[in-house]
Amino acid sequence: MRRSAITPYLIVGPIALVLAYPFYWMLWTALKTDADLYNVDNNPYGFGNGSPTDRNFRFLFEETEYGQWLQNTVVVGIVVVIITLVLALPAGYALARLSGSWGQTMGIGIFLTYLVPPTLLFLPMSRVVSELGLQNRLLALMVVYPSFTVPFSIWLMMGFFKTIPRELEDAALIDGASRLGSLVRVVFPISLPGILTVVIFSFSLVVNEFVYAVTFISTSANRTVSAGVPTELIRGDVFYWGALMAAALIPSIPLALLYNTFLDRFIAGFTGGAFR
Amino acid sequence: MEVAAPARARGRWRDALEERRFLAGVLIAPAVLFIAVLVLAPLLLAIYLSLTDATAGSLSGDFVGLRNYTEAWDSPNFRRALRNTVIFTVISQIVVLLVAGVLAHQLAKPFRGRWILRFFVLLPWAAPIALGTIGFLWIFDSLFSVVNWTLVHDLFPGPPEFKPYEVVNWLFARPGLPDWLEIKPIDPFAPPQWLGQSTLAMAAIIFVHTWRIIPFATVIFLAGLASIPAEVEDAAKVDGAIGLKKFWYVTLPLQLPIATVALLFGIVFTATDMTVVYILTHGGPFNSTHMLTTWAFDTGINSAALGQGAAISLYLLPVLILVAVLMLRFARKVEVS
Numbered sequence: 001m002r003r004s005a006i007t008p009y010l011i012v013g014p015i016a017l018v019l020a021y022p023f024y025w026m027l028w029t030a031l032k033t034d035a036d037l038y039n040v041d042n043n044p045y046g047f048g049n050g051s052p053t054d055r056n057f058r059f060l061f062e063e064t065e066y067g068q069w070l071q072n073t074v075v076v077g078i079v080v081v082i083i084t085l086v087l088a089l090p091a092g093y094a095l096a097r098l099s100g101s102w103g104q105t106m107g108i109g110i111f112l113t114y115l116v117p118p119t120l121l122f123l124p125m126s127r128v129v130s131e132l133g134l135q136n137r138l139l140a141l142m143v144v145y146p147s148f149t150v151p152f153s154i155w156l157m158m159g160f161f162k163t164i165p166r167e168l169e170d171a172a173l174i175d176g177a178s179r180l181g182s183l184v185r186v187v188f189p190i191s192l193p194g195i196l197t198v199v200i201f202s203f204s205l206v207v208n209e210f211v212y213a214v215t216f217i218s219t220s221a222n223r224t225v226s227a228g229v230p231t232e233l234i235r236g237d238v239f240y241w242g243a244l245m246a247a248a249l250i251p252s253i254p255l256a257l258l259y260n261t262f263l264d265r266f267i268a269g270f271t272g273g274a275f276r
Numbered sequence: 277m278e279v280a281a282p283a284r285a286r287g288r289w290r291d292a293l294e295e296r297r298f299l300a301g302v303l304i305a306p307a308v309l310f311i312a313v314l315v316l317a318p319l320l321l322a323i324y325l326s327l328t329d330a331t332a333g334s335l336s337g338d339f340v341g342l343r344n345y346t347e348a349w350d351s352p353n354f355r356r357a358l359r360n361t362v363i364f365t366v367i368s369q370i371v372v373l374l375v376a377g378v379l380a381h382q383l384a385k386p387f388r389g390r391w392i393l394r395f396f397v398l399l400p401w402a403a404p405i406a407l408g409t410i411g412f413l414w415i416f417d418s419l420f421s422v423v424n425w426t427l428v429h430d431l432f433p434g435p436p437e438f439k440p441y442e443v444v445n446w447l448f449a450r451p452g453l454p455d456w457l458e459i460k461p462i463d464p465f466a467p468p469q470w471l472g473q474s475t476l477a478m479a480a481i482i483f484v485h486t487w488r489i490i491p492f493a494t495v496i497f498l499a500g501l502a503s504i505p506a507e508v509e510d511a512a513k514v515d516g517a518i519g520l521k522k523f524w525y526v527t528l529p530l531q532l533p534i535a536t537v538a539l540l541f542g543i544v545f546t547a548t549d550m551t552v553v554y555i556l557t558h559g560g561p562f563n564s565t566h567m568l569t570t571w572a573f574d575t576g577i578n579s580a581a582l583g584q585g586a587a588i589s590l591y592l593l594p595v596l597i598l599v600a601v602l603m604l605r606f607a608r609k610v611e612v613s
Contacts, residue, residue: 252403
């Protein structure tokens with residue numbers, strides 16, 4: 001028993017360090033001055049030559065459109081989350097409860113569309129988007145992003161709704177509530193943790209998306225953060241490494257914290273569908 | 277009478293909403309319609325475009341049959357991209373399954389500090405991949421790579437002198453290795469150009485993919501472990517199955533289904549990803565690290581050959597269909613049992 005108490009640290013520890021290392025390195029670089037960064041004689045693990053500094057963070061928000069990109073990402077994220085909830089909640093419920101065996105098959109069918117990647121669809125989509133006059137507009141992303149958040153969220157919600165005891169709804173129905181009424185007043189409130197999970201994972205999928213964001217939007221002011229940082233902050237061969245690392249770090253940490261907090265619910269929903 | 281008619285109509289509508297089948301249809305239809313318009317229609321349009329000579333600027337072109345497919349197939353860059361896609365996917369998935377399996381096994385039981393270790397493990401998956409890849413762009417920088425600095429400097433001041441690259445050379449740069457690996461001893465005065473030489477660039481891309489998918493696979497494995505009922509554990513204990521024996525006869529067979537799910541997802545995420553290669557090497561040096569996705573992007577968007585680009589990306593479709601069929605069969609089997 002003594003021995004097994006330490007094994008998790010010995011095995012998980014080193015792997016966790018390798019996995020987290022790039023983020024540690026982003027933070028270190030973001031805190032350094034150019035004079036400290038661009039001298040091969042300096043020890044990169046230490047500070048000196050005016051480091052640590054908040055200069056890179058200030059540069060990012062004062063000299064670039066980074067703040068605007070963050071704002072664009074949040075706006076697109078919120079709209080996409082709303083569209084996703086409106087479409088996925090009723091569908092997830094219906095597939096879990098109202099439809100019999102064909103619901104299961106259909107649920108899997110919808111889930112499979114999540115496997116069709118943006119890299120297969122961006123070429124025709126880019127044509128449709130420009131045909132509709134949506135290129136360079138955030139509206140294009142708001143319309144297209146639910147195409148991958150909706151299938152995924154229907155799947156998660158199916159899993160959550162299946163775990164709710166049927167008796168609760170039956171009781172509401174006996175009390176005279178309509179099916180829709182019991183859905184809104186009984187089922188949705190107790191599914192709140194599941195709904196919150198869908199909100200967080202849909203939002204993070206939006207922040208993550210790169211292919212559509214790069215293809216549909218080419219004006220700097222309308223970039224999202226995932227597309228803006230690699231395309232606009234890397235100018236020719238001059239890389240603003242300090243600012244780049246700050247830019248990469250800022251959205252990553254809150255997202256990771258949210259992920260970790262909701263992970264257990266995510267697992268429950270993901271496997272609750274059919275793969276169990 | 278005039279008042280009763282709409283009331284009756286509303287009543288009928290309300291009755292219909294109480295009908296399970298009808299209500300199910302009403303609730304599902306919007307989502308299905310949306311998916312059909314935004315996923316199925318573009319997919320069909322992609323197939324149509326791939327059969328025409330359409331260029332950026334027009335949605336239609338002349339029908340050219342399978343010419344785009346055969347022309348793509350004959351291009352050496354395409355062959356290279358196809359080969360790379362297979363190599364990237366296969367190697368990264370093998371590493372991912374091994375590492376994630378070990379991680380999940382350890383993280384399944386509670387111990388002090390598990391939260392923070394799990395947080396570290398999850399970071400690469402939670403952070404936007406485009407931004408994580410930029411981190412690696414800096415880590416593998418040609419002049420200021422921290423990997424190279426760490427390799428060639430004496431990490432512990434004072435005697436005896438210890439430089440990690442000597443160990444690496446002793447381990448890997450042995451005579452008799454196959455030439456295609458292109459492994460040469462590390463020269464401390466000309467350290468490796470991680471993104472400037474094709475074999476190293478391939479290795480870097482595989483590393484970033486692996487780094488990215490490991491957390492996801494670990495999460496799926498954790499879900500699998502959580503679903504093994506406690507009775508099974510108890511029965512295994514009673515029967516005296518412990519350690520490796522228990523792993524081989526109890527845990528592994530029970531884990532196999534969920535491991536398959538993780539693998540299928542991993543294959544799709546890796547084979548269809550464009551972001552990592554696009555940012556890390558953009559297919560370079562000399563188009564040697566393109567994947568099907570980046571090659572399709574370069575052809576379809578940058579060179580404006582829409583039909584040709586669509587054909588290139590559609591070479592991924594058989595893989596996706598295969599994965600989908602496996603998942604379907606698999607989900608059915610689980611349902612029956």
